[in-house]
Amino acid sequence: MVKILIADDHAVVRGGLRQFLASTEDFDIVAEAATGQEALDMVRSSGCEVVLLDITLPDLNGLEVLKRIKQVKPTLPVLIFSMFSEDEFALPALNAGASGYLNKDSPPNQILAALRTVIGGARYVSPTLAERLLAGTVNAGKRLPHEALSQREMAVLLLLSKGVPLTQIADQLHLSVKTISTYRARILEKLDMHSNAEITRYVLQHKLG
Incomplete structure (x- = not known):
């Protein structure tokens, strides 16, 4: 079983993911975090093998949490799971070290495909985003x-x-x-x-x- 940490400030999102992933044979949610700091603490203590990370957290920006996770555990796959459009945040997230970017309205089979891809050591982007990246029509995102x-x-x-x-x-x-x-x-x-x-x-x- 692959151990997953979910970092999202909405209990309903965490609950939905927990229920959905409980029905699979290869994933186990070992920790949940509602804030960026909780996520950082649990990365160190939970033994998780992949992180599902929201961008909008109440204390820290998700991309900042991502960067700090990478400083502590550079090889830990982090999959950004956000309601924001891929156009705006996918490339900044990937450039900051994310293993993939997934929109929250993605169908269940796409969530599983993304998790299996990043756990396997590859990067995941949706088929739509992959096409747009190849076409060069994706906004690179503003550098802060x-x-x-x-x-x-x-x-x-x-x-x-x-x-x-x-x-x-x-x-x-x-x-x-x-x-x-x-x-x-x-x-x-x-x-x-x-x-x-x-x-x-x-x-x-x-x-x-």
């Missing part, structure tokens, strides 16, 4: 400003957004205050901002923290 930040800059961004003083950030990251000031200046430049308040608003808006 914070995607240009390095891992260290991202760490500093999140700490700044929580109001942590530069001296404390320096202590936490084992760097000098001068180096942290340089990181802050780079972050402001890359995000086209001028203050920590703007950073906080940005992090809240994009559910990064």
Whole structure:
């Protein structure tokens, strides 16, 4: 039995998937998460072999959760399961490390095909999206400003957004205050901002923290 973690903030969606997959012989839902943080915790503790991940979660953006999962378990297949159109989010999700993208209105046989494909180590896209990718008619998706930040800059961004003083950030990251000031200046430049308040608003808006 393949162990599945479902991360979706709607109990009815999780329940529907649980009921549907219980009728199969090869899948077992071992964990459910309603938030991004719960999903990250369960990735570490549940022993899951594949993740079904929604993009819209109450605390963290699903694509941010995806990136963090990949940092912890780079080889764990993550299948994005979303109500958003493939046109808007499929390519950004695949570029961020997703093994596949599935719309929530997909028929049951397509859900099973997607799960079996990603568990087998391949990437999954719907037949419709595959045709459009070959035709070159899919929107590549907008790159968000914070995607240009390095891992260290991202760490500093999140700490700044929580109001942590530069001296404390320096202590936490084992760097000098001068180096942290340089990181802050780079972050402001890359995000086209001028203050920590703007950073906080940005992090809240994009559910990064």
